Amino acid sequence: MGRVGTSLPTKEVLDFGLAHARARDAVHIELDKGTLEAAIQAEGFLVMRASSLAVNRSDYLLRPDLGRRLDEASKALIHSRNSEKPIDLLIVIGDGLSSLAVQRHALPVLMAIRKRIPSDWHIGPIILASQARVALSDEIGETLNARMVAILIGERPGLSSPDSLGIYLTYRPRVGLTDANRNCISNIRPEGLGYDLAADKLAWLAKEALRMKVSGVSLKDESDIKQVTNDQA
Amino acid sequence: MSYRFCVESNQYLFKDLKELMAKATPARSGDYLAGVASRSYEERMAARMCLAEVPLKRFLEELLVPYETDEVTRLIIDSHDKEAFGAISHLSVGDFRDWLLSDLADAASLKAVSSGITPEMAAAVSKLMRNQDLILVAKKCRVVTSFRNTIGLPGQLSVRLQPNHPTDDARGIAASILDGLLYGAGDAVIGINPATDSLPALMNLYHLVDDVIQRYGIPTQSCVLTHVTNQIKLIEKGAPVDLVFQSIAGTEEANKSFGVTISLLKEAQQAALSLNRGTVGNNVMYFETGQGSALSANANHGLDQQTCEARAYAVARHLSPLLANTVVGFIGPEYLYDGKQIIRAGLEDHFCGKLMGVPLGCDVCYTNHSEADQDDMDTLMTLLASAGLTFIMGIPGADDIMLNYQTTSFHDALYLRKLFGLKAAPEFEIWLKTMKIMDDQGNIQPVTSKHALLQNRPGSLPARLTHDS
Numbered sequence: 229m230g231r232v233g234t235s236l237p238t239k240e241v242l243d244f245g246l247a248h249a250r251a252r253d254a255v256h257i258e259l260d261k262g263t264l265e266a267a268i269q270a271e272g273f274l275v276m277r278a279s280s281l282a283v284n285r286s287d288y289l290l291r292p293d294l295g296r297r298l299d300e301a302s303k304a305l306i307h308s309r310n311s312e313k314p315i316d317l318l319i320v321i322g323d324g325l326s327s328l329a330v331q332r333h334a335l336p337v338l339m340a341i342r343k344r345i346p347s348d349w350h351i352g353p354i355i356l357a358s359q360a361r362v363a364l365s366d367e368i369g370e371t372l373n374a375r376m377v378a379i380l381i382g383e384r385p386g387l388s389s390p391d392s393l394g395i396y397l398t399y400r401p402r403v404g405l406t407d408a409n410r411n412c413i414s415n416i417r418p419e420g421l422g423y424d425l426a427a428d429k430l431a432w433l434a435k436e437a438l439r440m441k442v443s444g445v446s447l448k449d450e451s452d453i454k455q456v457t458n459d460q461a
Numbered sequence: 462m463s464y465r466f467c468v469e470s471n472q473y474l475f476k477d478l479k480e481l482m483a484k485a486t487p488a489r490s491g492d493y494l495a496g497v498a499s500r501s502y503e504e505r506m507a508a509r510m511c512l513a514e515v516p517l518k519r520f521l522e523e524l525l526v527p528y529e530t531d532e533v534t535r536l537i538i539d540s541h542d543k544e545a546f547g548a549i550s551h552l553s554v555g556d557f558r559d560w561l562l563s564d565l566a567d568a569a570s571l572k573a574v575s576s577g578i579t580p581e582m583a584a585a586v587s588k589l590m591r592n593q594d595l596i597l598v599a600k601k602c603r604v605v606t607s608f609r610n611t612i613g614l615p616g617q618l619s620v621r622l623q624p625n626h627p628t629d630d631a632r633g634i635a636a637s638i639l640d641g642l643l644y645g646a647g648d649a650v651i652g653i654n655p656a657t658d659s660l661p662a663l664m665n666l667y668h669l670v671d672d673v674i675q676r677y678g679i680p681t682q683s684c685v686l687t688h689v690t691n692q693i694k695l696i697e698k699g700a701p702v703d704l705v706f707q708s709i710a711g712t713e714e715a716n717k718s719f720g721v722t723i724s725l726l727k728e729a730q731q732a733a734l735s736l737n738r739g740t741v742g743n744n745v746m747y748f749e750t751g752q753g754s755a756l757s758a759n760a761n762h763g764l765d766q767q768t769c770e771a772r773a774y775a776v777a778r779h780l781s782p783l784l785a786n787t788v789v790g791f792i793g794p795e796y797l798y799d800g801k802q803i804i805r806a807g808l809e810d811h812f813c814g815k816l817m818g819v820p821l822g823c824d825v826c827y828t829n830h831s832e833a834d835q836d837d838m839d840t841l842m843t844l845l846a847s848a849g850l851t852f853i854m855g856i857p858g859a860d861d862i863m864l865n866y867q868t869t870s871f872h873d874a875l876y877l878r879k880l881f882g883l884k885a886a887p888e889f890e891i892w893l894k895t896m897k898i899m900d901d902q903g904n905i906q907p908v909t910s911k912h913a914l915l916q917n918r919p920g921s922l923p924a925r926l927t928h929d930s
Contacts, residue, residue, distance in 0.1 A: 229857065229858055229872075231872060231875075233879075234872060234875035234876055234878075234879055234905060235872060235875075235876060236870075236872050240858070244835070244858070244859070244860070245835075247860075248829065248834060248835070248867075251829035252829060254829075255829060255830045289794045289795065289798075289830060290490050290493070290494070290794065290795055290798065291494065291795070292494075292795050293494075325830050384793075384828060384829065384830060384865060385829045385830075385865075386829070386860075386862070386865035386866075387829070387860040387862075387865075387867060388860060388862060389865070390829075
């Protein structure tokens with residue numbers, strides 16, 4: 229890194245500033261929902277939009293509680309689409325703290341997930357949620373009577389990782405659950421955990437959650453171990 | 462008891478001391494989130510004016526969290542030093558501020574009253590103080606501790622070397638340690654936040670740092686920041702544990718959410734003391750705190766977050782730590798929204814800790830979803846160094862790739878030492894000079910690959926590690 233006197237050289241100061249600027253943009257630039265929605269639809273998915281009670285970014289940052297609840301219009305809309313056929317794994321895409329992560333990685337991750345889940349699972353519509361916290365997926369999942377919900381969400385951006393996507397899986401989602409009820413797959417991006425590996429983990433966890441009828445701390449991610457076992461078999 | 466205050470024709474009613482304290486607190490997002498903040502600017506000033514008239518004695522009578530249900534309150538009340546309190550027992554909160562700023566309050570008299578000051582008294586008076594008051598009074602307080610070196614002497618600024626790595630890679634950690642030492646960092650502690658929770662892996666980390674300390678004869682101490690129960694188990698298994706770490710908060714319930722009680726902390730302290738590894742002194746604990754932690758555990762009892770934070774220092778004080786660290790900007794914008802709030806909180810925490818006799822350092826830091834940047838960190842670290850801060854963090858380039866936040870760098874520590882003429886711990890500084898990392902004038906020397914620290918490396922350490930001036 230070097231030093232000038234005891235201070236940082238110009239290049240280091242500027243590089244740091246750029247990394248911080250990218251992380252800030254990831255938080256504050258709004259997700260381009262139109263483009264993402266069209267791209268997801270082009271792959272044959274049905275998409276529905278939803279919004280939390282947080283009306284803008286500053287509201288979202290200051291009031292995490294608002295980001296965990298649906299606004300009235302979304303609640304009514306989602307409720308009206310509650311189909312007869314039970315949803316096995318509902319997938320929510322939420323902007324979270326990095327729109328950049330969602331814009332870049334949500335679709336490829338979604339495609340990788342589709343390849344790995346059993347063909348008889350009904351996944352229902354993809355919910356594209358704005359100003360979303362992880363727990364928003366509880367209310368969406370509960371409204372649609374989903375057996376499981378997975379939310380793909382932008383993680384708090386790091387200086388060297390402004391576009392990190394996370395997936396949180398919850399069995400039998402309902403309002404009032406905590407992080408102890410979820411399984412998390414973190415740092416999904418090409419430089420971190422790749423799309424295929426992330427989708428492998430989610431598929432494994434979802435199958436196990438369904439089998440054990442639980443998610444969260446009592447469901448340990450042993451997908452690596454299982455993988456090894458399968459290789460040996 | 463309720464409190465009333467009139468501002469011209471507007472009458473303000475505060476239903477108890479807890480509400481009065483919260484309403485008097487400088488604005489911050491966490492108190493709004495908790496629903497305890499004042500509703501107007503005038504109400505906030507009315508609360509401060511009302512608080513200024515409250516006798517300090519009142520804080521021993523009207524307890525903000527019930528004695529019966531909270532062990533932190535019991536600790537505060539049962540360990541209160543009435544003799545020390547005698548010198549200030551006649552004062553109101555407002556008078557107390559005036560006394561603290563007067564020339565009567567020098568290092569000796571502040572030390573003499575320290576154990577008579579409860580966290581609620583410290584928090585209350587801080588709410589009436591401007592930033593310059595918080596700096597000036599903190600600067601007069603002396604809190605000196607020791608283990609393998611001496612921390613907190615006048616004119617000293619120590620550095621916690623924080624060589625974190627996302628996968629605990631031994632070479633990565635070792636490289637950061639050597640890098641930091643070559644920048645003169647590491648006298649407060651070499652403290653790793655591990656990614657792992659596994660005891661064998663943690664055992665390896667203890668040996669890794671201890672090997673470096675032994676090999677080069679460094680007068681400093683190590684710490685692995687895992688849960689206190691892990692550290693007790695590892696002590697039993699023979700790990701070379703210098704300092705025992707734990708995150709603590711200001712209410713029993715919040716501490717429970719961290720999985721600790723005061724008696725568990727005491728047990729950990731005894732375990733560390735039993736190893737007898739200190740050479741200069743026996744302060745074996747290292748604590749981390751931060752405003753907002755009680756609320757985030759739903760355990761704030763309607764208190765404002767700054768008062769909760771000060772109560773954590775009562776827990777710390779009880780265990781005679783070598784170091785206590787307020788991790789000020791880590792928690793996020795829902796608790797401290799922007800640079801202004803982070804800066805204010807950092808100064809309050811440092812003041813309250815020092816006033817109570819706790820060796821406060823500060824993790825001057827922020828996350829990328831806060832309205833803060835490097836300029837805010839420069840401001841806060843400079844203010845804190847002028848206030849006599851005990852230590853800051855030091856990591857390569859300010860970017861913690863393990864915890865995903867920005868804290869202070871090795872360069873920042875050198876900046877502060879140069880700007881204010883501050884020194885490392887005396888024992889450590891002698892070592893820096895012996896190792897030719899520092900010259901006789903106290904300047905950090907350019908390093909080549911021929912440097913002794915890089916020649917005589919443990920096998921696992923990387924070969925290439927140099928920096929030029």
